[in-house]
Amino acid sequence: MKKIVSRLFTAALALSLVLSLAACGAKKSTEITIAVPNDTTNEARALLLLQEQGLIKLKDGAGITATILDIAENPHNIKFNEVEAAQLPNVLKDVDYAVINANYAIAANLNPAKDALGLEGSASAYGNILCVKEGNENEPLVKALAAALESQKVADFIAEKYDGSVISIVNNPTDGFDSSIDYAALAGQTVSVAASPAPHAEILAVAKEILAEKDITLDIQEFSDYVVPNNVVEDGTVTANYFQHIPYLDDFNAENGTHIVAVTALHVEPLGIYGGKQSTLDALK
Numbered sequence: 001m002k003k004i005v006s007r008l009f010t011a012a013l014a015l016s017l018v019l020s021l022a023a024c025g026a027k028k029s030t031e032i033t034i035a036v037p038n039d040t041t042n043e044a045r046a047l048l049l050l051q052e053q054g055l056i057k058l059k060d061g062a063g064i065t066a067t068i069l070d071i072a073e074n075p076h077n078i079k080f081n082e083v084e085a086a087q088l089p090n091v092l093k094d095v096d097y098a099v100i101n102a103n104y105a106i107a108a109n110l111n112p113a114k115d116a117l118g119l120e121g122s123a124s125a126y127g128n129i130l131c132v133k134e135g136n137e138n139e140p141l142v143k144a145l146a147a148a149l150e151s152q153k154v155a156d157f158i159a160e161k162y163d164g165s166v167i168s169i170v171n172n173p174t175d176g177f178d179s180s181i182d183y184a185a186l187a188g189q190t191v192s193v194a195a196s197p198a199p200h201a202e203i204l205a206v207a208k209e210i211l212a213e214k215d216i217t218l219d220i221q222e223f224s225d226y227v228v229p230n231n232v233v234e235d236g237t238v239t240a241n242y243f244q245h246i247p248y249l250d251d252f253n254a255e256n257g258t259h260i261v262a263v264t265a266l267h268v269e270p271l272g273i274y275g276g277k278q279s280t281l282d283a284l285k
Contacts, residue, residue: 031079032283035091035098035276038082039226040065041247045120045271046099047071053118053273055284064125064247076284086224092276096283102165102269103243106198113164116272117281126245127169127265128200130193133233134259141191142240143178144216146264148207149242151176157206158199158267166199167268176210187215194229194241197222199269204242234258242266 036046044066050056057073058066068080083091088100089108102112112119120126130149132142148154152173158166177183191211195201201222208218221238223229229241230252244252246262253260273281 032076032097032278033079033081033095034273035081035083035088035095036068037085037088037099037101039085039248040067040251041245042085042101042271043067043082045126049099049118049120049271049273052120053281065251078284085226092274095276096278097281098274098276099271100274101271103196103198103200105272105274106162106165107196110272110274111163111165112270112272113162115274116270117275118273120271125247126268128243128245128267128269129249129262129265130240130242131230131233131244131249131260131262132240133236134261136239137261137263139239140181140186141189141216142263144181144183144186144211144214145191145193145207145218145240147174147178147181148176148210148218149203149266150174150264151207151210153210154203154206154266158203161202162199165269167270169265169268176207177214183214183216190217190219191240192219192221192238194221194223194232194238194243196224196229196243199267200242203267230256230258230260233260 037043041064044064047056047058047066051058055076056071056078059070059072062070081095085101086104088098089104089110092098105112130146136142150170150173153176155168155170155173158168193204195204201220204218204220208220211218226244229243232238233241249260249262252258
């Protein structure tokens with residue numbers, strides 16, 4: 001009898017272990033994965049957006065330098081994948097969700113205003129800026145480029161082309177020209193600018209038309225990452241760049257010893273949550 005009871009107890013224990021392991025496996029299979037940018041300021045923006053959506057809670061005081069180590073509450077047991085920002089659209093299919101910068105979303109044929117499951121507010125702190133190496137802010141060609149980008153023609157293009165996915169933050173758009181500049185003296189010259197393909201290079205194409213009216217050539221050089229455009233401005237290979245916001249630039253200068261400054265803020269690209277394996281946020285409710 002004792003042997004029978006012992007065997008029954010052993011069998012029950014084994015069954016309990018199997019059920020426990022099965023339960024763990026089931027839990028693992030329903031784990032939600034979210035990919036976020038791995039650079040300092042954009043990762044913080046992504047986490048702040050997820051907090052706004054009620055999906056996580058950050059530690060008190062966590063701001064624009066927050067990382068996943070600053071998550072105080074993660075009630076959905078979300079697993080975070082930190083990914084280089086330009087690669088986020090490529091990994092979207094392999095994760096449940098990804099928080100993607102608008103420029104990379106647009107380049108991947110995602111419409112932030114229509115496809116995002118959650119969208120960041122148009123915070124002017126993250127306005128995308130035209131930048132140059134310190135000391136070149138008042139160069140006539142730089143001022144001419146800035147005036148063209150601050151034009152009503154560019155503001156109208158942004159509104160019509162991106163339909164809320166990109167938002168102009170130029171308060172008083174001009175005709176595209178700066179009255180303090182001697183445009184005749186600039187005729188035949190070229191100004192170069194580094195930019196991401198979309199929306200920056202597309203916006204610059206409009207500015208190029210404006211500058212061409214004064215016989216100034218705009219050389220638009222496209223880059224797919226956030227590092228090289230700053231490096232080529234720092235070393236003087238390219239006059240200016242247009243792809244980043246001030247928090248990112250400040251962090252980049254501090255980490256790399258570069259001396260790049262903002263000339264003017266032009267537009268905001270709201271960060272968005274996009275569905276990969278999930279088509280809605282229901283899996284997190």
